[in-house]
Amino acid sequence: MSQDAAAAPRVSASPERAGRSRTPLQLAWRRLRRYRLAVVGGVTLVCLYAAMVLAPFLAPYALDYSDRSLFYAPPVGVHLIDARGRLHLRPFVYAYRVVDASLPAYAPDTSRTYDIRFFVHGAPYRLLWLVPSDIHLLGVDSPARLFLLGTDQFGRDLLSRLLYGSAVSLLIGILVVLITFPIGMILGGIAGYYGGIIDNVIMRSVEVLAAFPSFYLLLTLASVLPPTLSSGARLFMISAVFSFVGWGGLARVLRGIVLGIRDVEFVLAARAAGLPDLRVIVRHVLPTTASYVIVAATLTIPGVILGESGLSFLGLGVQEPSTSWGLLLAQAQSIEALTQFPWLLIPGLLIVIAVLAFNFLGDGVRDALDPRQRVA
Amino acid sequence: MIRYIARRLILLGPLLLGITFVSWAAIQLAPGSSDYFQSLVLQYPQISPQRIAALRAEFGMDQPPLVQYLHWLWSIVHLNFGYSFAYNVPVAWLIGSRALNTLLLSVTSLVVAWALALPLGIYSAVHQYSALDGALSAAAFVAISVPSFFSALLLLYAAFWTHLLPLQGLTSVDFDFLPWWDKILDVARHLVLPTIALGVFSVGGLMRYMRTNLLDVLRSDYLQTARAKGLPERAVIFRHGVRNAINPLVTLFGFELGGLLSGAAFVENVLGYPGLGRLVLEAVLKRDVFVVMGSLLMGSVLLILGNLTADIMLAYVDPRIRYD
Numbered sequence: 001m002s003q004d005a006a007a008a009p010r011v012s013a014s015p016e017r018a019g020r021s022r023t024p025l026q027l028a029w030r031r032l033r034r035y036r037l038a039v040v041g042g043v044t045l046v047c048l049y050a051a052m053v054l055a056p057f058l059a060p061y062a063l064d065y066s067d068r069s070l071f072y073a074p075p076v077g078v079h080l081i082d083a084r085g086r087l088h089l090r091p092f093v094y095a096y097r098v099v100d101a102s103l104p105a106y107a108p109d110t111s112r113t114y115d116i117r118f119f120v121h122g123a124p125y126r127l128l129w130l131v132p133s134d135i136h137l138l139g140v141d142s143p144a145r146l147f148l149l150g151t152d153q154f155g156r157d158l159l160s161r162l163l164y165g166s167a168v169s170l171l172i173g174i175l176v177v178l179i180t181f182p183i184g185m186i187l188g189g190i191a192g193y194y195g196g197i198i199d200n201v202i203m204r205s206v207e208v209l210a211a212f213p214s215f216y217l218l219l220t221l222a223s224v225l226p227p228t229l230s231s232g233a234r235l236f237m238i239s240a241v242f243s244f245v246g247w248g249g250l251a252r253v254l255r256g257i258v259l260g261i262r263d264v265e266f267v268l269a270a271r272a273a274g275l276p277d278l279r280v281i282v283r284h285v286l287p288t289t290a291s292y293v294i295v296a297a298t299l300t301i302p303g304v305i306l307g308e309s310g311l312s313f314l315g316l317g318v319q320e321p322s323t324s325w326g327l328l329l330a331q332a333q334s335i336e337a338l339t340q341f342p343w344l345l346i347p348g349l350l351i352v353i354a355v356l357a358f359n360f361l362g363d364g365v366r367d368a369l370d371p372r373q374r375v376a
Numbered sequence: 377m378i379r380y381i382a383r384r385l386i387l388l389g390p391l392l393l394g395i396t397f398v399s400w401a402a403i404q405l406a407p408g409s410s411d412y413f414q415s416l417v418l419q420y421p422q423i424s425p426q427r428i429a430a431l432r433a434e435f436g437m438d439q440p441p442l443v444q445y446l447h448w449l450w451s452i453v454h455l456n457f458g459y460s461f462a463y464n465v466p467v468a469w470l471i472g473s474r475a476l477n478t479l480l481l482s483v484t485s486l487v488v489a490w491a492l493a494l495p496l497g498i499y500s501a502v503h504q505y506s507a508l509d510g511a512l513s514a515a516a517f518v519a520i521s522v523p524s525f526f527s528a529l530l531l532l533y534a535a536f537w538t539h540l541l542p543l544q545g546l547t548s549v550d551f552d553f554l555p556w557w558d559k560i561l562d563v564a565r566h567l568v569l570p571t572i573a574l575g576v577f578s579v580g581g582l583m584r585y586m587r588t589n590l591l592d593v594l595r596s597d598y599l600q601t602a603r604a605k606g607l608p609e610r611a612v613i614f615r616h617g618v619r620n621a622i623n624p625l626v627t628l629f630g631f632e633l634g635g636l637l638s639g640a641a642f643v644e645n646v647l648g649y650p651g652l653g654r655l656v657l658e659a660v661l662k663r664d665v666f667v668v669m670g671s672l673l674m675g676s677v678l679l680i681l682g683n684l685t686a687d688i689m690l691a692y693v694d695p696r697i698r699y700d
Contacts, residue, residue: 037517208394211676215638216656217402220668223660224405306523310642313525314657332529333646335543339536348526356521363517 038364184250192258497586519580
């Protein structure tokens with residue numbers, strides 16, 4: 001798919017394009033929009049991030065809401081036709097009836113219908129920590145429950161927790177990129193620019209870090225985080241751990257690029273003008289690596305999302321009561337839970353969707369910015 | 377060639393030293409209150425402080441950290457990896473069999489992934505833009521986006537309802553009483569699920585690389601020459617195309633192995649497979665520091681050997697490469 005798109009710019013070298021000059025960024029943007037999969041990925045991500053911001057509004061229940069009598073309840077059925085065959089204009093649900101509390105087994109209580117209502121008042125929350133509100137998009141009257149994706153072992157609504165948990169899963173990739181990339185760029189730039197002993201020290205450190213199976217190191221470092229950290233601090237520390245393990249690859253590639261352009265005229269000119277070394281590196285050398293860095297950043301994020309889900313899945317990442325997709329998927333780890341309550345697998349599906357969207361977008365960005373690096 | 381290998385092995389020395397240091401430092405970062413002996417006190421309040429101190433001294437944990445490190449380093453040189461706190465057996469016992477199991481799983485996955493990815497990638501490149509090529513490319517994208525713990529869970533779900541394959545572990549309960557051919561068969565049956573769970577990820581990536589490389593080669597001039605001199609298309613693609621497209625993939629081998637070792641950690645935990653990844657997880661949770669350090673060291677040794685193998689293989693596959 002990317003092949004025909006890559007060929008497209010050549011075909012469309014039409015007069016209207018020759019008439020107006022465009023910046024490289026505009027050209028790249030035009031190319032990016034041609035890749036259907038990249039657009040699909042981008043739109044998916046916009047939706048996911050929008051849902052993350054609006055989570056308290058979209059979620060029918062609060063993060064800590066639980067109905068212990070309805071643990072492992074299956075997804076509630078949304079109906080239009082009731083038990084007596086009458087058609088309703090509004091979708092409705094039935095309340096759960098506990099058939100056997102020990103299995104557990106539930107059946108819909110068809111004696112009464114509960115309309116799904118919009119913009120209902122519910123648990124209070126603050127949107128973006130600022131706007132106080134208690135309006136939720138969807139809701140039903142008690143005793144019915146709107147568990148659209150079922151509940152976990154404590155009777156907590158899976159859909160609501162997925163929406164709240166998306167914050168961790170979607171933000172950690174960006175956070176890690178924000179920490180890793182400045183470090184990797186500066187160290188890679190310094191190593192390539194100075195060479196000699198500094199280069200040797202930095203590159204040998206990179207080699208030592210690269211010699212570990214990365215997840216073993218992540219696991220060990222995550223396990224030494226003090227359990228008393230607040231959830232925000234913990235998220236930050238986990239990002240720091242990812243950055244510590246991940247800066248090497250970037251530094252190595254950037255060192256190679258910088259080594260190649262260190263003695264090009266514009267760098268010599270900057271040096272001759274008397275600029276301090278660090279300024280030459282940051283303002284003149286590193287900007288030439290921009291297209292590589294942008295592509296690498298887009299393709300780093302999905303890796304980090306996978307890593308965080310993995311850590312949380314094994315219980316070393318995000319801790320209760322806050323949550324993430326990996327932690328939610330961890331509930332499906334026992335064979336009993338997995339086979340009897342398969343809706344617990346849904347968080348895994350969301351991880352796949354988010355990672356796939358980032359991979360689509362990253363692939364398109366790579367083709368648009370840096371066609372030389374293309375892989376299929 | 378032999379000189380090259382020898383030089384690589386000599387350079388391993390400083391690298392290994394760095395690895396031991398990071399392995400040690402990583403676990404030292406833990407706050408002092410949460411080491412193994414402290415957690416013993418929490419679990420069994422009846423243990424006297426003197427007994428804890430004696431235990432600490434027995435494992436050499438009463439020394440200053442740097443002395444502990446040098447001590448550990450000195451014993452590693454003698455291939456003594458220390459004792460596990462939790463099991464009170466030499467770490468080498470614990471790690472040895474686990475590392476072999478992980479290696480078995482990783483290598484099986486690697487072989488399966490290559491056996492699948494190469495033909496699929498070749499087909500995709502030769503039939504570029506065909507419907508099947510599109511489908512395969514899309515499938516490859518999905519494959520690289522599925523975390524191995526999720527694929528393991530899905531396989532577990534499928535295996536539970538179909539009753540076709542054993543769900544957990546590496547051997548059946550009656551393994552010790554089976555004749556040797558049944559033993560092999562038993563292990564093979566247990567390997568199916570973890571291999572698929574782990575291999576799916578690699579197949580996607582390798583296939584994409586194979587397709588791109590082969591497409592590049594297929595556009596090259598020497599392939600036109602091969603066609604022009606009247607070679608059948610099959611020979612052009614396989615003897616000249618694939619042969620050249622495969623070289624960059626060999627360098628990926630070491631990289632792949634690193635990914636597989638990491639991915640294996642999840643699969644082992646989900647499918648109850650007795651490997652190194654599960655040992656690391658158990659050990660970090662218990663703060664069994666010698667086991668953690670030993671496993672980290674073992675994992676990186678496996679990875680380094682994998683990379684070395686890849687380099688040597690590349691020299692064989694690509695005669696243009698000279699190591700002098």
